[in-house]
Amino acid sequence: MAYWLVKSEPSVWSWQQQLDKGAAGEAWTGVRNHSAKQHLMRMKVGERAFYYHSNEGKEIVGIAEIIREHYPDPTDPSGKFVCVDLKAVAPLKTPVTLATIKAEPKLAEMALLKQSRLSVQPVTDAEWRLICQMGGV
């Protein structure tokens, strides 16, 4: 069971919009980076991902679940990139901010800090558990 982190600018697609979609979920489209694509292709139905708001907020706000594995991204005219479908599972009681993550030595190795531009990232089991704990989930 792998864990993930996906990033979105709230002005483009926010956690609230994801929540409003409910169990039907929504396609996570628009990834145009090959590293991110590799991660998308490794995602399995039932795996979970942190939902991170970049630019505005800069915090992990919720947990989402993969409900459909990778397929061609309908928004990509070249047909080279893929997307998955995600549904919102639960918000964090307390959002975990980037500043908090930076201040926690156990999270210093997170891809979020090391590759800040990567929009889909793997999260280790230990990181997942710690952030859930910090977020009150």
Place this chain on the structure above:
DNA sequence: GCCAACGTTGGC
């Protein structure tokens, strides 16, 4: 196949 120029992302 190298690398400079350029565009985009995202933190500050």
Place this chain on the structure above:
DNA sequence: GCCAACGTTGGC
């Protein structure tokens, strides 16, 4: 609004 990081493009 600035700038660092980094991916992509295109000339050679």
